[in-house]
Amino acid sequence: MTPAAGLRPRALGVGTAVTGTSYTQQEVLDAFDINDPKIRSLFLNSAIERRHLTLPPADGAGGRVHEAQGDLLDKHKATALEMGAEALRACLKRAGAELSDLRHLCCVTSTGLLTPGLSALLIKELGIDRHCSRSDIVGMGCNAGLNALGVASGWATAHPGELVVVLCVEACSAAYTMDSTMRTAVVNSLFGDGAAALAIRSGPAPDETAVVEGPQILKFASCLIPNAIDAMRYDWDRDQGRFSFYLDPQVPYVVGAHAELVVDRLLADTGLRRSDIAHWLVHSGGKKVIDAVSVNLRLTRHDVRHTVGVLRDYGNVSSGSFLFSYERLLDEGVAQPGDYGVLMTMGPGSTIETALVQW
Structure with missing residues (x-):
């Protein structure tokens, strides 16, 4: 509900x-x-x-x-x-x-x-x-x-x-x-x-005079890709006696190929089209991942400027990457009341998670 x-x-x-x-x-x-x-x-x-x-x-x-x-x-x-x-x-x-x-x-x-x-x-x-x-x-x-x-x-x-x-x-x-x-x-x-x-x-703030710069969180959509369940995983390295992370070289293309599916599901029943989204905050998963998502969703270089900038300055900081991009977007001061944004993260499963927000 x-x-x-x-x-x-x-x-x-x-x-x-x-x-x-x-x-x-x-x-x-x-x-x-x-x-x-x-x-x-x-x-x-x-x-x-x-x-x-x-x-x-x-x-x-x-x-x-x-x-x-x-x-x-x-x-x-x-x-x-x-x-x-x-x-x-x-x-x-x-x-x-x-x-x-x-x-x-x-x-x-x-x-x-x-x-x-x-x-x-x-x-x-x-x-x-x-x-x-x-x-x-x-x-x-x-x-x-x-x-x-x-x-x-x-x-x-x-x-x-x-x-x-x-x-x-x-x-x-x-x-x-x-x-x-x-x-x-x-x-x-x-x-x-x-x-x-x-x-x-949610609901009223204790101080009604407080300035709120962030968006409302409207909706989530997920997509698990069962055929790529082992594409990103931790294995126990018996030779070194510790865990080792594995990334399949096909991950960028698998994620990119499913990006449209999950975004369309996110926007279903909202009356919104992808062209209505003013702000895209995509996980800084790596150059090939960003390129694959951008191509499949037809995003511009401007759309993923913060995603690319966070990758350049910090590398992939895993689960928090999209929030590093979000912080940069807020610091930019370009989000206007009524603007819609899509948050997107990708990881083991293989999984794509999305959220729809509005300022």
């Missing part, structure tokens, strides 16, 4: 954070002494200029220290707490809210396993009210930010006037494997560390 217009959830503020150290693609190649011409070409033709990474320390022999899976989990926890707290505070500040206003925290991550979850750890770390309800979405991958937005929007609709935050935290440096294979090189050339948070509320 669609909520009444006055109870539709609305985005109130966004915040992002990254780790303290960034590298150009050339600097990453130098750090790991990578000389294979095919791998170097992959890095240097990725449309990525710089990524924030937490690399293992040098081993004194021209390489980097091997990190066991336990070390990577420790890295994930420490990095996730630091980035997550920073993004959450930035989001609440932009929304004109305080930590004490938070009533539900929905955390997303796919780069490490935490039990208790990141939501509980942050509530303790930041002194958030112990009665704040919470949820954790773990392991869904790059699409999961919109899955979380659906959960949070439902919670906000059921609790008018109360504040919920979606927090995507991806310490991608804690999910790397180091070997000489092209499979590993594809992943290692792409992902970066990043966190992004979005505040949401």
Whole structure:
């Protein structure tokens, strides 16, 4: 059942954070002494200029220290707490809210396993009210930010006037494997560390004079591609004793081929056409993914300017990528009342998630 217009959830503020150290693609190649011409070409033709990474320390022999899976989990926890707290505070500040206003925290991550979850750890770390309800979405991958937005929007609709935050935290440096294979090189050339948070509320704000810059969240549509269920996945690498992420080279084309299907489903029964969408915020999944989606949806370079810019400046920061683009759109100040936007994320399943919003 669609909520009444006055109870539709609305985005109130966004915040992002990254780790303290960034590298150009050339600097990453130098750090790991990578000389294979095919791998170097992959890095240097990725449309990525710089990524924030937490690399293992040098081993004194021209390489980097091997990190066991336990070390990577420790890295994930420490990095996730630091980035997550920073993004959450930035989001609440932009929304004109305080930590004490938070009533539900929905955390997303796919780069490490935490039990208790990141939501509980942050509530303790930041002194958030112990009665704040919470949820954790773990392991869904790059699409999961919109899955979380659906959960949070439902919670906000059921609790008018109360504040919920979606927090995507991806310490991608804690999910790397180091070997000489092209499979590993594809992943290692792409992902970066990043966190992004979005505040949401339905119904009237406590302060009616507050300026709200974000859109209402109107509708969601999903598409699972069963034939590509293994195209993006985590496997256990028995040789290295840790998890390894796999990206099938056909992923961009599979995702692109299904983009029209899910967007048309999203717009069905709304009276809208694709040409009515003023703002497109597509996941920065990689150059080929962006190109494939753009071709199939007939998007212009201007439509995906923030998607391309986030990829260039941060790499693929997984579930939070679309919120980095959303932040840039808000900073641009071009969205006008009445404008429609489409949010789109892609990830393991293979899955495409979309949301329709209106300013």
